[in-house]
Amino acid sequence: MVTIYDIAERANVSAMTVSRVINNTGKISEKTRARVKRVMEEMNYVPNQNARSLVLQETRTLFLLITDITNPFYTTLARGAEDAAIHNGYRLLFGNSDESLDKESEYVQTILSTRVDGVLVAPAGDPSLPHLEKLRQHKVPFVLLDREVPGIECDLVLGDSKEGCRKLVEHLIERGHRKIAMINGSSSVSSARLRLQGFMEALKLNDMPFDLADIHEASFGPRSDLSGIEAWLDGMPELPSAIVAGNNVLALEVLSVLRKRGLAVPDQLSLVCFDDFGPYAEYDPFITVVAQQAYQFGYLGMQLLIERIRKREQAGPWKKIVLPAELVVRRSVADIRGTPT
Amino acid sequence: MVTIYDIAERANVSAMTVSRVINNTGKISEKTRARVKRVMEEMNYVPNQNARSLVLQETRTLFLLITDITNPFYTTLARGAEDAAIHNGYRLLFGNSDESLDKESEYVQTILSTRVDGVLVAPAGDPSLPHLEKLRQHKVPFVLLDREVPGIECDLVLGDSKEGCRKLVEHLIERGHRKIAMINGSSSVSSARLRLQGFMEALKLNDMPFDLADIHEASFGPRSDLSGIEAWLDGMPELPSAIVAGNNVLALEVLSVLRKRGLAVPDQLSLVCFDDFGPYAEYDPFITVVAQQAYQFGYLGMQLLIERIRKREQAGPWKKIVLPAELVVRRSVADIRGTPT
DNA sequence: GTTTAAAATGTTATCGGTAACTCTAACCTA
């Protein structure tokens, strides 16, 4: 590999002069600058980022850790984060934890040992706490996306899960639905808890009964095994008229099971969910959703992160951004007012 | 930051001894090993990967550069690559070039300057050549995924684009379609060229006429502006009975335009495409596709890459893996045999 | 109780950069 010393030798200057040319620091005569630059091109010089990071104690690299690289919510979020990072002169690297604490832990190790300047994290859940504490301990600035973790104070970009879910349920109630079930992510994930709360509050506000059997706790991450959903449906004394899915992945899984059973959406069962479907939103059955501003999650989160990095200790109190979730009515909900059950 | 020197001091040994404990090299008495380990835990030591990479001249980190992080083909591929990397004790970092040569160039710069041990690249297209030459020049092992680039010899994992596309067209012909149009990615992308070839060959083999106006060259990457597709459809003297889309993104874009025009699939127009839709495959209109083994692209590509890295110079001739593409018949194609046009 | 080999640990140089300081002319200035 070509180093600044090789360049220095060929250009008849010291290594320091080469370094100055690269970084545009100090005073260099135009003549030597041109000569050094020419030699660098000739020799195809590429600076060694590791050496540089070592002495500078900064990498100009940020990290985005998401939990499901196949979910359009996160990939859109990633695009937002990427744009904001590049815009501010940072490199961005991605990692995918797959909703697994072990993988998350591995990535945290990578993050610490490569000394990136900051991290955007969508945590796997509440048990991510030790991972975040590790980041904090090592003074790596981080911003949490989409999910809060009790026990850690930090900058946050969240969606309005409770309110969003309430909107979904109220939309269903308005259309005459009285038996509504919910399938949700793990209760160790803050957004899942809030969505459940929104669900319950909406029922209570409308004096509707609530049966524990109507709630099914699954996982926000994709699973090949749908038998849990099957068992849940089988276990209910009577089928609900509508199902609320805690996120888009779950909605698809439910859809898949319903299809297998020959249950049409929305004719025989209505289905709504949290999160939109990216480019697939327009597909039949045109699922009615509460859409989040995925791109903004990434973009704003990145801005918070970069501000923290810039101001370091004097960055003031933690910020919390809550992005509204908007109901997008499509065609997955039947209007059953006046219809006998 | 805690360094091995801090550890060394507290444990009353030399830095070298600490290094030996970390790497399990050399001979260390059990007593000191235990003591050093305890101190490392106490002080929350994390090795500095930059320092290590600098002296070892290797990073144990690989890089995956894809062109569209929102496309299920690439995210599934990414999962495969990730699994294979972890399986072999490597870290994997991702980058997203967005089908842009500029971004790709940026990432190549990052790859070179961070001295990763190898790269898996889905190139933006033929003009990626200089980027790949740069990697070659700096002796960074790489494997190309999904797309070939004329002018560069290397390991490859490709899909059988020509044959796959021929299957699509023949499926249409079998069902009575005689006027078939195609929307494709940029002709500077090898897979797009092969898919077009497959399309044309199938027409020729079946003695079907071919009209240049039936072919529309767009982009494999997602676009918000669909006016090109609109103009294309408007420009045709008569609408085709079926459209072949060069990839899944294009199929969705066509679908969106058709929907806007009130044209139902498959009743008024049939639609098929290359690449499947991941979790969205089961959605209406159940698009008939030629599915690729996306996960295998990543997994096998990673294996090729790691083998190259292990054997370095003695790795033998370039390997080329061509993965078959399988026709998955769903419900986006009308059978119009015997129907007057 | 030496000698000697093996085991355990330490010293020094180095990876490729940059910060901080030093040096040397050329140029001002009174």
Add this chain to the structure above:
DNA sequence: TAGGTTAGAGTTACCGATAACATTTTAAAC
């Protein structure tokens, strides 16, 4: 013209780790 600036370099030390070699300690052998 002596003294002070300043532009344009160079020197040296260090970032945090490891390789290669050097040294000390331990234990076995005679």
